[in-house]
Amino acid sequence: MKIQLVYFGRPREQLKISGETAEIPESLTTLAELLAWLRTRGEAWACELADNRVRCAINQEFSGLASRIGDRDEVAIFSPISGG
Amino acid sequence: MSISIQESDFDVAAEMAALRHSSAKIGALVSFVGLVRDFSNEGRIENIFLEHYSGMTEKALGKIIGEAAARWNLLGSRVIHRIGPLQPNEQIVLVATAAAHRREAFASCEFIIDYLKTAAPFWKREQTDRGGTWLETRDSDLQRMDHWARGE
Numbered sequence: 001m002k003i004q005l006v007y008f009g010r011p012r013e014q015l016k017i018s019g020e021t022a023e024i025p026e027s028l029t030t031l032a033e034l035l036a037w038l039r040t041r042g043e044a045w046a047c048e049l050a051d052n053r054v055r056c057a058i059n060q061e062f063s064g065l066a067s068r069i070g071d072r073d074e075v076a077i078f079s080p081i082s083g084g
Numbered sequence: 085m086s087i088s089i090q091e092s093d094f095d096v097a098a099e100m101a102a103l104r105h106s107s108a109k110i111g112a113l114v115s116f117v118g119l120v121r122d123f124s125n126e127g128r129i130e131n132i133f134l135e136h137y138s139g140m141t142e143k144a145l146g147k148i149i150g151e152a153a154a155r156w157n158l159l160g161s162r163v164i165h166r167i168g169p170l171q172p173n174e175q176i177v178l179v180a181t182a183a184a185h186r187r188e189a190f191a192s193c194e195f196i197i198d199y200l201k202t203a204a205p206f207w208k209r210e211q212t213d214r215g216g217t218w219l220e221t222r223d224s225d226l227q228r229m230d231h232w233a234r235g236e
Contacts, residue, residue, distance in 0.1 A: 008137055009207035010218040057205070060140035076137060076205075082219035083134070083165065083206025084118050084177050084197060 009079035112189035122172035137205035
């Protein structure tokens with residue numbers, strides 16, 4: 001399954017990545033599973049993408065960790081928002 | 085309803101005049117302008133940096149203004165949010181609302197800025213003399229949204 005990943009806020013800065021196209025295992029069905037998979041990339045990823053530190057959006061809608069991901073989805077991973 | 089995300093500064097007087105001239109039914113205009121402070125819990129702020137999620141931001145703000153229009157009889161609105169590097173005392177955000185009467189204009193303006201704080205994808209990084217920090221959604225802002233959700 002292929003998804004588009006985009007990063008904002010603290011993880012974008014700390015992981016030095018703004019976006020990527022990722023080929024992910026078909027077994028990953030939820031945001032929580034995707035985050036767990038990304039955390040295996042290394043210590044910085046494990047730290048920055050802890051469940052309680054990040055928020056997510058799927059196809060530009062805020063989405064909880066139990067939300068399902070699908071092929072070609074745009075998944076955004078970011079620190080809690082702070083505008084205004 | 086008009087939304088702009090931009091690096092450049094804005095002229096509040098010009099924006100209010102444009103909103104005022106959009107309809108002769110308007111009896112009340114309210115504006116909120118958010119500014120960069122020069123202090124935080126971390127120390128003296130040297131500058132801030134704002135980024136956003138292009139595409140989602142416009143959708144989220146459109147939804148927020150749509151909800152305001154469903155609650156109050158809005159005759160017009162204007163939202164401008166700046167991105168990029170900003171210095172203390174600079175303008176960050178403008179929310180302006182127009183209605184026939186002041187109660188609707190005040191309430192809708194406050195609703196839009198409260199909602200923006202918790203539902204529009206912006207990220208603010210503060211640079212102080214002690215280093216940089218990404219700010220996170222404040223509990224007090226989330227509580228403001230609870231207050232609106234209860235219909236107060």
